[in-house]
Amino acid sequence: VTSPIAPVRWEHDRLILLDQRLLPGQELERAYARWEDVADAIRTLVVRGAPAIGVTAAFGVALAARSSRATDAGALLGDVEIALKGLAETRPTAVNLFWALDRVRRVAEAARHQPVADIRQRLLSEAQAILDEDVAANRALGDHGATLVPPRARILTHCNAGALATAGYGTALGVIRGAVERGKRITVLADETRPFLQGARLTAWELVRDGIDTTVITDNMSGAMMRQGKVDLVVVGADRIAANGDTANKIGTYTVAVLAREHNIPFYVAAPLSTIDLNTPDGDHIPIEERSAREVTHLGGAQLTPEGARVRNPAFDVTPHRLIAGIITERGIFRPPYTESLARAFAAQAC
């Protein structure tokens, strides 16, 4: 039995991140003591995946409080606020980042009359709580999602919504792990997911490590595989789910959703409630990050495209709610109409 994958963890007063840029060739952990370096790690994809980014940013704030030289709460909260703002500017699409930062900001503000040592400790405890809750949420959503999976199923997934994208266990891969743990016979088709190859590098690495039968395909093969009847179900993660169910996820997710509909294959989104943003009314209001052209034009130092060609590199796209058969969360599976079902989920949580 291999140890669980922990892409983000706290050890000896340092934040430890598994460098996901180097997988699967190299398993290298990096230790972080400064929030600025954590921000850089998020920006440069040392860590990626909406829930993992949120957890990482929360620890980044805890590091900012620890390294602050402030001797009074006011000065400490000033330093914390700088880190909150800086970390919020790393990536725009995944709402878990802002959700986690809001949560630690509230903890800092609530503790503003405490000694600085207590504030520091509370921020660290909150980051650890966010991490622990994320793993628990993924196990719970894996339980719910597993009920949707037939006893023998060929599941297609896009990008990496696994242990590496979260604090552990995964969302889309949590559903797959949940099904496997129930004894279902699962084979997985993993889209390689250009340009960063999260599917080929990360999803395949995670699933092979768990002994789950995994086949990597290039992104442009998913249509042919569905047409040949080789896919029973699609499950993907999410970077932000709007109030109406529209879902931003890794570029290419929309294409997979259109193909799934064309072939009458159910298309599910798996995400914790922290990915649902009721303040974003629909997908048109989700900011989509455009990343560096170099991610597309180069691979491993080699230039693929000629000089003079333009490049687009939107990191995400939006899948409209009408293509989504269900949203799998730690509080159960939400069905259309999402405007009502998602609102009810949060109303229930607020009680």
Next chain:
Amino acid sequence: VTSPIAPVRWEHDRLILLDQRLLPGQELERAYARWEDVADAIRTLVVRGAPAIGVTAAFGVALAARSSRATDAGALLGDVEIALKGLAETRPTAVNLFWALDRVRRVAEAARHQPVADIRQRLLSEAQAILDEDVAANRALGDHGATLVPPRARILTHCNAGALATAGYGTALGVIRGAVERGKRITVLADETRPFLQGARLTAWELVRDGIDTTVITDNMSGAMMRQGKVDLVVVGADRIAANGDTANKIGTYTVAVLAREHNIPFYVAAPLSTIDLNTPDGDHIPIEERSAREVTHLGGAQLTPEGARVRNPAFDVTPHRLIAGIITERGIFRPPYTESLARAFAAQAC
């Protein structure tokens, strides 16, 4: 003005191929004197693209005749037959290969009572005729296809159906060149086309060389681009068109066709008549080549996927005729129902 691209040509008793594996980084031509090496060049993608493969194979047979030590026609035709069989085994999907080989076989058989020097010369002349006719066909289909292109158009294409895929000018890119030559304002979205990256490497190289505004996207971006209204028209090439219009083309073409239909964008196939195979009733009867897993798992020597992951690598998929708005050929644009329109085209040709 840059010279036209000639991926396949005859010079000083040698077949010259532009090594397409090295583009766009390096423009290297290789000279071939033996048919066995030509077969290897086809297999290993030094040359690719259905019409280009056909032309290359025809020259391969001419080389076999030249290098044969036979002193009588019977022995020469025996050596030619060995080359015909060997070249036919290089790749299974593109019908132009078999079409070109059949054509040179008929020439050899018709000349069987001629002196061996004459047989050699006739095979070489036939190969050159196939080359010249291919360029002429592409210019003609570019003329026809250009009439389908609005005065300002954003055209998406997949893989490379350009000068490099043919004897020159191109099929899908022939339509684009035809539109540009008529003064239309064209911008092109080129799918990068994993795993071999014909779009990123070859289509972008060709079009940038011609001064045509070209943007490379990863294959998984085409859906998002269409949803954002950034595509007016799709045109692709073909490796084999069945009698009912079903079209085998580079893997991912089917996905693009489904997406085009979803967004009410016309999807055209551009190909010479030599790509249409009335002996193949429909797409289910087109053999689809599965290529080496290494094309997916490795890029430039670097391994992308972990050990233990399976890989699929079908080189082509089939787009059903119902998704194709028209088939653009040198004899005009054929419309559904294709079973009738394609049969009429060949009946007219036979007159």
